Structure formats: structure tokens, C-alpha cells
Amino acid sequence: MTRLSVNINKVATIRNARGGDNPNLVQVAKDCERFGAEGITIHPRPDERHIRYQDVYDLKKVVTTEFNIEGNPQDRFMDLVLEVVPEQATLVPDAEHAITSNAGWDTIVHKDFLTDVIKALKEKGIRSSIFVDPDPKMVEGAALIGADRVELYTEPYATNYHNDKEAAIKDYILAGEKAIELGLGLNAGHDLDLKNLRYFGEEIKGLDEVSIGHALICDALYYGLENTIQLYKRQLS
Numbered sequence: 001m002t003r004l005s006v007n008i009n010k011v012a013t014i015r016n017a018r019g020g021d022n023p024n025l026v027q028v029a030k031d032c033e034r035f036g037a038e039g040i041t042i043h044p045r046p047d048e049r050h051i052r053y054q055d056v057y058d059l060k061k062v063v064t065t066e067f068n069i070e071g072n073p074q075d076r077f078m079d080l081v082l083e084v085v086p087e088q089a090t091l092v093p094d095a096e097h098a099i100t101s102n103a104g105w106d107t108i109v110h111k112d113f114l115t116d117v118i119k120a121l122k123e124k125g126i127r128s129s130i131f132v133d134p135d136p137k138m139v140e141g142a143a144l145i146g147a148d149r150v151e152l153y154t155e156p157y158a159t160n161y162h163n164d165k166e167a168a169i170k171d172y173i174l175a176g177e178k179a180i181e182l183g184l185g186l187n188a189g190h191d192l193d194l195k196n197l198r199y200f201g202e203e204i205k206g207l208d209e210v211s212i213g214h215a216l217i218c219d220a221l222y223y224g225l226e227n228t229i230q231l232y233k234r235q236l237s
């Protein structure tokens, strides 16, 4: 069964908008788990536009499902992750001022760097997941680096889904099959939503986890957080 990890970045965006502590991020994380989330994902970016570094320490104390910290493994991020020791670290090649994550790693070009990062995570017992485009060659590169999992970057799928879902999913099926063939765990995320999630989950065999944030939090404005988490989980059942 594919696990749903709820990304609460956008809850932090709302909190930061007024400079206070409403909504309280720790309480929202606890409630997401109570409502059925099987993981909590956060992405502390260098400019702390939403998740702040202090949030990571605060959330570590309360997350009881799986804590997944995403980010570009620069020194500050790695120091944080190796201190907090989440269940999973997802490595994302984000430029500092990118509006959001917009590409996967070139696991061939960055092999040496990522190998050292993965080694440091392994020494702490942290599961590593490498954010990649749906390209079997990048999946192969992730396996050579020693990653535990890959996370398939699903924005292109989401963008193309409404035009031609069979064409949109094709590369993801091939990349997912390569991951399973090589013994890698398989995650996916970015722009998944209530319209495109079920088809993705049905077509991608062996999918361990999806991490979903932006669309889920937007949907929660209309359907409520508990109902929304249940709606997303029903797309995966």
C-alpha cells in the first residue's frame, strides 16, 4: 500500500504571513497524523520562506509516523539533518531562489558528491531518497550512488495528465520499473492532486510513498484537513 506523506510547507507559509504562530505547525503535523497521514514531509529552504530551521527541531519531537526532510544537501541542510536524524532525507537539487523544486538530480554528473552525502546519511541510519526525473539512466545513477530510494519528480506528469494521461505516465512506468529492478525503494511527488493521483498509483507498481503538499493544503481549505487527507488516501487504496 502506497503511504501518503503530507508536506506541510504551505501551512508554514500561512503561519509566516502574519508573523505569529497561527496555524501552529506542530499541532497541524500532529493532527495530520491523527487524520491518517503516514508521514510528514517538510522542505526547509535556505531563505526559510515557509519551514524554518527551528520548525525541524520542534517537529522531530512530535512526528510519530515517518519524518521526511527534503532539501539541497548543502552544509547547513546536512548539519541539520544529521543532527535531527529523520526517518528519511530526500535530496533535491534546488537552486536557492527557485520558486519551487523544478528538476531532478543528474545522478551521473553529481555521482561523487551524492555518494559522500548518502554515506553520511547511512552512517546515521537515515534512509536516503534522491529526487530524479523519470529517466531510467538517472535511476541507475541513484543505485550506483547507494541511495535507498528515488523520488520521481511528477510535475511533468501532472502538467500533461489532462492532455494525454497515457503519454504522461509512460516515462514514469519505465523509471519505476528500473527502480524496482535495481532494488531501490520508489517514492514520487510534486503537483500530485485529487485528479491525477489515482491513475498514477494504479499505473506505477511498487510505489512506496507519495509526498503531497500544495494541492492537498489547497483542497483542505474547501473540504477540511481531516476529510482531505482521507480523500487523498482513498485515491491510493
Ligand SMILES: CC(=O)[C@@H](O)[C@H](O)COP(=O)(O)O
Pocket: 007, 009, 010, 043, 070, 092, 099, 100, 101, 131, 189, 190, 213, 214
Ligand atoms: C521536492 C518537491 O517537489 C516538493 O516537496 C517541493 O519541495 C515543494 O516545495 P515548495 O513547497 O517550496 O513549493
Ligand SMILES: NCC(=O)COP(=O)(O)O
Pocket: 007, 041, 070, 151, 188, 189, 190, 191, 192, 211, 212, 213, 214, 215, 216
Ligand atoms: N516531494 C513532493 C512534496 O513533498 C510535495 O510537493 P507538492 O505536492 O507541494 O507539489
